[in-house]
Amino acid sequence: MKEAELELAAKLAIRSRCELRPLHSTAGYAELRENFAIGLPVKGRDSLEVIRNLVEAATPGLSGSTDPGFLAWVIGGSSPTGVAADWLASAWGQNAGMFLTAPAAAVAEEVAGEWLVDLMQLPHGSSVGFSTGATMAAFSCLASARLGVLARKGVDLEECGLAGAPPVAIYIAEDAHVSNYSVLRYLGFGNRQIRRIPSLEQGTFDLAALEAAMAEDGDAPRIVIAQAGHIMSGAFDDFTEIARLCREHDTWLHVDGAFGLWCRASPRLRHLAKGVDLADSWSVDGHKWLQVPYDSGFAIVKDRTVHRAAMRMTAGYIEREAANEPDPSDYVPELSRRARGFAAWAMLQHLGRRGLAEMIERHCRAAHSIAAALAKVDGIEMRNDVVLNQIALGFEPLPGMDAPEAVANRLNATGRYFLRTANWRGEKVLRISVISDRVDEQLGARLAHDLASVWRELRASLSETNETRFRFARHMADTPLS
Numbered sequence: 001m002k003e004a005e006l007e008l009a010a011k012l013a014i015r016s017r018c019e020l021r022p023l024h025s026t027a028g029y030a031e032l033r034e035n036f037a038i039g040l041p042v043k044g045r046d047s048l049e050v051i052r053n054l055v056e057a058a059t060p061g062l063s064g065s066t067d068p069g070f071l072a073w074v075i076g077g078s079s080p081t082g083v084a085a086d087w088l089a090s091a092w093g094q095n096a097g098m099f100l101t102a103p104a105a106a107v108a109e110e111v112a113g114e115w116l117v118d119l120m121q122l123p124h125g126s127s128v129g130f131s132t133g134a135t136m137a138a139f140s141c142l143a144s145a146r147l148g149v150l151a152r153k154g155v156d157l158e159e160c161g162l163a164g165a166p167p168v169a170i171y172i173a174e175d176a177h178v179s180n181y182s183v184l185r186y187l188g189f190g191n192r193q194i195r196r197i198p199s200l201e202q203g204t205f206d207l208a209a210l211e212a213a214m215a216e217d218g219d220a221p222r223i224v225i226a227q228a229g230h231i232m233s234g235a236f237d238d239f240t241e242i243a244r245l246c247r248e249h250d251t252w253l254h255v256d257g258a259f260g261l262w263c264r265a266s267p268r269l270r271h272l273a274k275g276v277d278l279a280d281s282w283s284v285d286g287h288k289w290l291q292v293p294y295d296s297g298f299a300i301v302k303d304r305t306v307h308r309a310a311m312r313m314t315a316g317y318i319e320r321e322a323a324n325e326p327d328p329s330d331y332v333p334e335l336s337r338r339a340r341g342f343a344a345w346a347m348l349q350h351l352g353r354r355g356l357a358e359m360i361e362r363h364c365r366a367a368h369s370i371a372a373a374l375a376k377v378d379g380i381e382m383r384n385d386v387v388l389n390q391i392a393l394g395f396e397p398l399p400g401m402d403a404p405e406a407v408a409n410r411l412n413a414t415g416r417y418f419l420r421t422a423n424w425r426g427e428k429v430l431r432i433s434v435i436s437d438r439v440d441e442q443l444g445a446r447l448a449h450d451l452a453s454v455w456r457e458l459r460a461s462l463s464e465t466n467e468t469r470f471r472f473a474r475h476m477a478d479t480p481l482s
């Protein structure tokens, strides 16, 4: 009987992954409410029936985020290898808080973490916390930063708390990913401590503005948050220059590299993040370019001691056995948690150095060729310099029509794509993120072709309508009023 639930779930999961599912959820909110809000039974129900009901209830509301046509957000494809490893993590039911509770999970994380640091060519010996995603990775990194910069000023944060500490100045590009602003709030920083530095066109720091702002803050403890892969443009900050400023002002440099930091795994693309190894901490996602299923993020900190001091839990009942046995909870906020290391370990083994580099390069080539093809189309303009995998398309305004929305809607209606618009720098753009493992240049070419056709049809239909209107107006003008 115990096997039956797992077998049924495996069978249904495999069917759902292997059959062609619609890219877009076919059910709306009301229908999904009806499917799930079936009342809480007093007496428990048979588990096989529950599993079948769950699949029936959820299926119409599933997004096709594992499909290569899903290009709306920076969302990885959740590779079957990672999913399989993750199933095992669930089935094993390991609590990855401590070595004592889950020895294999702790060691898998330690080893996968070392591989990550090596792949990204970050300082040897950096510590890695396995978090839910880049947001919580940034939380661990910036909690370490907060503790670290105050300690350098001789302030014991544990003892005096933020209320008793000198104000910390935080420098962040105003166009940086919103999650960083949320993390700063969780850490007790408000607008008075956050210096929003003007962004350049591609969303990166205006270095002159950053330098000027840093010069104004005397000898305050400071943290700079830079970006490897801007969420709209994919652009990178100039880390070498920022690191120089940080050294000058004894500043902690954190890098939000949720997806962009993965370029370090490719010899061809590594140059984009030149100097990023000069930072003090990095937040990265596993559920983006590594294609690990949700949830998976990595908090990497150069100074392991500071990382542990910021995140470690100690209590009488969680004494450690031996000094060299790693406790995963030392580097993230949670104690009890999922054994995230198994899926990351499996994906790193499955892809290998070369496989990972080739996948990332294939995605970037696809993005470049989509952009090159569309840049030639009349009325379409690139709103970003395509350096990585992100494309932001602008459209010539069409009278009485939201052009980016209309193009996205028509492409979505084909059932082959999942695309969304976004607002960036005061304009609506169509955003394309090439990051799902199975996207290749063929899909890129097809998308570019379909997008160009849809755009041309829209323009043509509009000029036809205008033509009709014009003729009608002339007819009216020629007709005597009485």
Ligand SMILES: *Cc1c(COP(=O)(O)O)cnc(C)c1O
Residues within 6 Å of the ligand: 074, 132, 133, 134, 135, 136, 177, 179, 180, 229, 230, 231, 256, 257, 258, 259, 285, 297
């Ligand atoms: C996705 C992303 C984040 C947030 O990551 P989560 O995994 O969703 O928490 C932060 N920064 C950038 C640049 C991102 O792309």
